[in-house]
Amino acid sequence: MIAVKHLHKSFRVHVRQARWIDAVRHLWRRQYRTVEAVKDISFTIETGEIVGFLGPNGAGKTTTMKMLAGLLYPTSGEITVGGFVPFEQKPEFKKMMSLVMGQKSQLIWDIPPMETFLVNKAIYDIDDRTFRRTLEELVELLELQPLLTKPTRSLSLGQRMRCELAAALLHRPAILFLDEPTIGLDVHTQEKVRRFIAEYNREYQTTILLTSHYMGDVTALCDRVMIINHGMLIYDGELSVLTETLAPYKRLEIHFPIVPSVPWDDYGEVVAMEDGKVTLRVPRDKVAEVSAHVLQHFHVHDLTIQDPPMEEVITRAFQEGLHGS
Amino acid sequence: MVRKYIALLRMKYVEMLAYRLATIVWMTGAVVQPLITMIVWMNIRPSQSDAFVFYFMALIFVERMTSAWDVWELDREIRHGTFSTYILRPLHPIHWAIAENIVYKGLFLVVLVPFWAVLALFVPVLRLDVTGTQMLLFLPALVLGMMLRFLFSYTCGLLGFWITKVTAVYSMMEVVSLFLSGRIAPLSMLPPVLQQWSIFLPFRYMIGFPIDILTGAANRADIAFGFLVASVWVMLLIVALCLLWKAGLKKNQAVGG
Numbered sequence: 001m002i003a004v005k006h007l008h009k010s011f012r013v014h015v016r017q018a019r020w021i022d023a024v025r026h027l028w029r030r031q032y033r034t035v036e037a038v039k040d041i042s043f044t045i046e047t048g049e050i051v052g053f054l055g056p057n058g059a060g061k062t063t064t065m066k067m068l069a070g071l072l073y074p075t076s077g078e079i080t081v082g083g084f085v086p087f088e089q090k091p092e093f094k095k096m097m098s099l100v101m102g103q104k105s106q107l108i109w110d111i112p113p114m115e116t117f118l119v120n121k122a123i124y125d126i127d128d129r130t131f132r133r134t135l136e137e138l139v140e141l142l143e144l145q146p147l148l149t150k151p152t153r154s155l156s157l158g159q160r161m162r163c164e165l166a167a168a169l170l171h172r173p174a175i176l177f178l179d180e181p182t183i184g185l186d187v188h189t190q191e192k193v194r195r196f197i198a199e200y201n202r203e204y205q206t207t208i209l210l211t212s213h214y215m216g217d218v219t220a221l222c223d224r225v226m227i228i229n230h231g232m233l234i235y236d237g238e239l240s241v242l243t244e245t246l247a248p249y250k251r252l253e254i255h256f257p258i259v260p261s262v263p264w265d266d267y268g269e270v271v272a273m274e275d276g277k278v279t280l281r282v283p284r285d286k287v288a289e290v291s292a293h294v295l296q297h298f299h300v301h302d303l304t305i306q307d308p309p310m311e312e313v314i315t316r317a318f319q320e321g322l323h324g325s
Numbered sequence: 326m327v328r329k330y331i332a333l334l335r336m337k338y339v340e341m342l343a344y345r346l347a348t349i350v351w352m353t354g355a356v357v358q359p360l361i362t363m364i365v366w367m368n369i370r371p372s373q374s375d376a377f378v379f380y381f382m383a384l385i386f387v388e389r390m391t392s393a394w395d396v397w398e399l400d401r402e403i404r405h406g407t408f409s410t411y412i413l414r415p416l417h418p419i420h421w422a423i424a425e426n427i428v429y430k431g432l433f434l435v436v437l438v439p440f441w442a443v444l445a446l447f448v449p450v451l452r453l454d455v456t457g458t459q460m461l462l463f464l465p466a467l468v469l470g471m472m473l474r475f476l477f478s479y480t481c482g483l484l485g486f487w488i489t490k491v492t493a494v495y496s497m498m499e500v501v502s503l504f505l506s507g508r509i510a511p512l513s514m515l516p517p518v519l520q521q522w523s524i525f526l527p528f529r530y531m532i533g534f535p536i537d538i539l540t541g542a543a544n545r546a547d548i549a550f551g552f553l554v555a556s557v558w559v560m561l562l563i564v565a566l567c568l569l570w571k572a573g574l575k576k577n578q579a580v581g582g
């Protein structure tokens with residue numbers, strides 16, 4: 001469905017120093033610097049897959065996604081999405097995909113979302129019956145009924161995002177690009193949006209590429225993740241494999257009535273030491289040994305063994321770097 | 326395409342209703358400057374007061390009907406990145422702007438024409454004393470004026486892909502056009518050199534030309550030549566717009582998000 005080969009994108013940006021003399025000099029001589037936002041990325045995505053696209057701010061996620069949607073012109077490399085070259089701006093291409101940006105709204109700001117839906121109905125050539133059926137379904141799934149007639153500007157962020165998703169899905173795109181769809185949403189709404197995306201993908205076999213800062217989105221929705229950093233793809237594979245190879249550690253949380261003063265460093269890396277609680281990072285193969293020892297020698301209230309949080313795993317991936325599995 | 330335009334017009338109409346107050350202020354506010362200019366001229370040449378009243382009333386009408394704000398919208402949308410949401414959809418963004426122009430100008434028309442009619446009851450000068458031919462020539466000239474100002478404004482707006490705050494450049498052009506379009510004074514009162522220039526530049530055809538047809542200031546040859554020059558400018562601007570659009574998309578940084 002999506003094939004990307006040796007994709008590059010560089011931007012020319014002004015270099016501007018903060019000193020006022022530089023600002024004056026800047027008036028007649030501008031300095032430019034070339035920023036390589038995306039460096040040689042290649043991947044393919046099959047029909048119906050949900051792929052998580054991860055990376056810190058400025059890693060190149062959104063830039064890549066915008067190239068896939070035809071918004072940005074690639075500096076070099078090849079992209080085909082659903083058999084089209086996105087930048088050619090063919091209407092047929094635009095009718096088969098949607099890009100939802102958490103930070104940019106396609107809803108018309110000062111009038112109700114329903115007006116945007118009606119405009120999209122006409123623009124995407126959706127016939128009356130299909131429109132009614134699709135809208136009905138989306139209204140139900142996303143609980144939009146009370147929102148349809150309120151001006152967009154008066155909706156809360158979560159309400160707006162739900163309408164945004166509906167506007168993007170009215171023409172039943174085969175490919176959906178979601179750029180930070182849950183940004184700024186509360187936990188409950190995030191959960192709702194996730195559930196909706198998962199259901200939608202199951203129902204319609206929509207190919208979905210999703211970027212997010214929230215690990216929850218990725219763990220809930222994606223089996224496959226791509227990690228990008230400094231414009232390069234540093235991991236592309238299963239989420240579970242990533243955790244195992246990147247996190248050969250487990251987290252040991254031990255609760256005591258009073259924390260014994262022993263050199264905890266001998267047991268593992270101390271992550272946190274609080275009142276009545278010690279958190280250790282212990283290599284996987286030593287977990288059994290360490291916990292047995294602790295239970296035997298100290299008076300322990302409780303002991304839990306956990307996989308490290310996804311955030312930590314990803315952070316390690318960025319720091320240490322790693323190459324495809 | 327008809328269905329798309331109906332949907333866009335409907336939406337723009339609903340949007341206009343949401344901006345009721347702004348629309349009214351915007352419409353009445355634009356009347357102030359020509360009125361003041363008119364009073365100044367009437368003071369300078371009291372003997373021609375009637376001619377000035379007619380000229381500036383026609384000016385208010387033509388100026389409103391041809392006004393173009395697209396550069397401001399494009400500048401803001403490109404700078405904020407919201408323009409992306411239009412590029413993503415399978416309809417060229419210019420159609421949104423055209424629909425908006427039709428809706429607002431439709432409103433201007435239904436407000437200004439009855440207003441003129443009522444005013445003409447009390448101010449005899451305003452009673453239209455024009456031949457059918459004049460009217461027949463005035464209308465296409467007005468449409469050409471609308472097209473020219475719209476295309477000029479939209480084309481400038483597309484420069485927003487390269488320049489931040491392109492409206493500054495546009496404002497400068499507006500100052501030039503203030504003189505050469507006939508907004509400060511009828512073109513016949515400009516120095517001969519400027520009159521010469523104005524015949525070949527697009528600005529006269531945005532506002533002054535239709536008025537000159539109505540007042541009879543332009544003779545047959547002037548009118549024929551005027552239509553020719555205006556049409557050439559429309560075509561040039563369409564070509565420029567297409568080229569800038571193509572190049573601009575490549576340059577587009579789709580900022581934000």
